Amino acid sequence: MTEKPAMATLPPPDVTVTDMTKRFGALVALDAVSVHFESGTFHALLGENGAGKSTLVKCLMGYYQADEGDISVNGVTQHVTNPRHAHHLGLGMVYQHFTLVPSMTVAENLVLGEEGLSSVINWKEHLEILEAFMQSMPFRLDLNRSVSNLAAGEKQKLEILKQLHLGSRFLILDEPTSVLTPDEADQILGLMRQLTDENRISVVMITHKLREVEAYANEVTVLRHGRLAGQGYVKDLTHADLIRMMIGNEKISKPAVRTKASRREIALEIRNLVVGNDKGLTAVSDASLQVKEGEIVGIAGVSGNGQTELVEALSGQRDEESGDIFVRGEKYGKTRSEMRDFGINMLPEDPLNNSCVREMSVAENLAIRIFDQPPTTYAGCLINRGAVRRHGRDLIERFRIKTQGPDARIETLSGGNVQRTVLARELAGDVEVLIVQNPCFGLDLNAVAEIRNRIMEARNGGATILLISEDLDEILELADRIIVMFEGHFVFETSRDKADVHEIGRHMASHI
C-alpha cells in the first residue's frame, strides 16, 4: 500500500452545482438549483422535510443521476456516475445512520474502506500509518478500542475520521447531530469548523437546527419545495431571516397549553423490569415506574443508557428477563388485542427499520395498526384495499405527509416524512397510552412544533404518555415529571416545577 498524503497541501475541493434538476416520476425533487460550495468553507444546507436536501447531496455523491444540470469540481465539469467516482474526486459522505462494523476495532474500521487493500494486511505497518494519521487530526480515538464500546458521539467522530482517512476532503454530513447530545454536537461541529478554517477540508452539513448553523457555518443555502429559497453568508443573516427563508410566511404553531389533568388513575406501570441487550449484558436494571392518565413522564438520558432496550421491552420487540409491565392494573402481554383494547400506541426510534415495512406502500404502512378491523376489512377476514388506500389518503392529508401518493413505497419518502407517517399512524386512532422515543428526530421546525402540540393535546385529553428523548429541551418542554436514565438505572426523578437543568445534566453524565 502506498501511503496517502494524510492532508495534502492542495486546497480542498471547490464544488459548483449549476441548475440541477432531479425528477422522480412526476415529482420534481430538485428544480434548477445552483449552489457554490466554496473551497474551505463550512456550508449549511437547510430546508423543511422533503425540500430536496438529501436528494441534492445524493446527486453530488453519484447515488442519483441528476436529470439536468452540471457538477463541477475545481472548475472541471464532472459526470459523477457513482459514489466511487465521487470518492476519487475527494467527495465523501457521512450518513445519518452508522456504517461501522461494531465487532471490529477502530483501526480495522479505518482500514476497511481503503481501496487497493492487499489481501494480506501488514498490521504493524498499517498501525504506524494510522497512528501518524491520528496525530494529524484535531480529535483522536484509541485505535484498539472495539467500536461496539464507543458512545454515539465517538462513533460519529470515527465516521468522520474514516472519511478523512480515505482521503475525502469535501465532507458531506446528512443530519450528523441527530444522534448526538448537544455537547457532543458542539464538540464535533467545532472541530469541523476548525478544519475548514485551516483550509484542510470543505464541509456541507444538512441540519434542522438553526443554532448549529448560526454557530458553525460560514455560508448557508436554503431549499424549499425543491427550489432555491435563499443563500448567503451566515454573518449577514439574522435568525428571523433564516426562518423566513425556510418556511416563507407560514406561521410556526404556538406551543399547546398544558391544561390541568382531571382523571389521575395509574395507567402504565413498570415493576422491577430487567432487560438485556444483544450482547447479553443487562441494559435495563430493576426499573420501576408509574405513569398516570393525563401525564407525560419524560425519560432523559444520553443515548445508549438502556432507553432503546426499555422501549423494545414495552413494544414487544424484546423479552424482559424479569419484572412486569402493567396496563390499567393488568399484566401486559404485548398482544395485538391488548394494544387495541387499551389504546396503546408506539413510536420507536429509527421508524423505517423498527416499525415500517420498506417494500410496502405508504398507505399499507399507515394501515399496520388497523388493517384487521372494519372499515378496512369485510366479511371478517378479507382486506379491503380500497379502504386501506382511502385511510392512507386521509392521514396523508391530515398529517401533511409529503409523498407522491398513497401507493408510493415508504422508502421513497424523505427522512422527516417517514417519521411523520409513523406518527400519523400512531396518533390518529384512539390514543390512551403512548410510548414515544425521540419523536422529533429529523423533523423540521414547523413539524417539531406541530408534533409536540399533538403530544400535548393527547395528554390534555387524558392520555398516558411515556416520552423517551435524548433532547433535554424537548423533555423540559413536554414532561410533567422527569426521570433520568443512566447505565440502565433510573437515577433521578423530579417534577416539572422543581426541574433544574444543571442537576438533570449532572445525573445524565454520571451516577452521583
Added chain:
Amino acid sequence: MFGSTFNNGLEAVVINAAALILTLAGFGVFVALFGHNPLDVFYILYLGAFATQLSIENTLTQSAPLMLTALCTAIPARAGLLVIGGEGALVVGGVATVLVGVHLGHLPPWAGVLIMGLAGSIAGGLWIGAAGALRQYRGVNETIATLLMNYIAIAIMSHLVSGPIRDFDQVLKTSSWSIPESLMVSTVPGLDVHWGLAVGVATCVILYVIMRQTTFGFGVDILGGNPRAAQMAGLPINRMVLVCCFIGGAGAGLAGTMEIIAVHGFASESLVVGFGYAGILIAFLARQNPAAIIIVAILVGGISASGGLMQRRFDLPDATAAVLQGMLFVMVLASNTAYGRFKIFQLKAN
C-alpha cells in the same frame, strides 16, 4: 413482496425474462461445447415441451407436482423463512396417503380420495410445521432443519417400503402396498393429464387469494417484510409462522398424494425424483407469488418434459436437463439483486 403495483410486476417480468435469456445463452455455450448447434437444441427443447398436444400434455403432467412443491418454499418465504423441505414433505405425504388409502377400499371413490388428500396434506403440513416450531421455540435454523428432514423422510420411506409395508408380490422394484384400484384417479376431461394439474392450479389460485386478499395474508406480508414491525404491531408471529409452514408443507404433501393416487398407486423410490428441489427454483422464479407459480411451473415442467428427448436426440449427458435447471436457478437468484436498480421501474404515474 408481491408486485403490488403494475410497475413492480413489470419489473419482475423483465428481470426474469432477462434471466431466462441469459440462461439460454449460457446453456447454448454448454451444448456448443459438445459440438451441437445451440439453435437446434433450443428447437428440440421447444418441440419436446410445447409444440404438440402430446408434448404439452407431457409438460403439464410434469408441472402438476411442481406447482404444489413450490408452495412449500413460497408460503413460508412470505413470512420470512427459507424452507427447502418440499422433497421430504412430498415423500411424507405420499407415505401417509398409502397408509390411509389401503384401508379405504370399501368407501365410494370421492370419499376415499378426499380422505387420502387430507392425510397427505396434513402429514406434509405437520412435517414442515415441525420445522417452523423448531425455529420459533428452539431457535433451530429452518433451512438446515428442512434440508436434514428431507433425508429423514426418505430414510423413513425406504425403511417402510423395504419391510413393514412392503408388497412382496412386487418383485421388480421395492415398493409398498398399493392403494385399491377403485381409488386411483383418472385424467382431466379432454386432456391426457391427470387430476393433479387441476388440484395444483386450484391450490395456487386459492392461496393467491388468501395471501393477497385476507387480513392474514396482509399480516404475513408485514412479518416477512420486517419482523420488528410485526412485533410492534403485536401480531401473533409464532402462530403465523406455524400456519405458513403448515400450508406450505400441506402443498408438498398433497403433491405426494397426487403422485400416489394418479401415477404410481404405491410408495417407492420413484417419489424421490427432485420435484421438491425444482419447487424451490420455481418459488424463487415466481417471487413467492402463488399465481405466478402456475406459469413458472409449466415452464420448468417443459424443461423436464423435453429434457429426455433432448438428451437422446443429441446424445448429451444424462444430467443436461439438470444443468439447464441449475443454470436457471443461479441466474434467477443472481437477478434478485437487480430489483430496484433500474430507475425506469421506479417511475410511477400519479
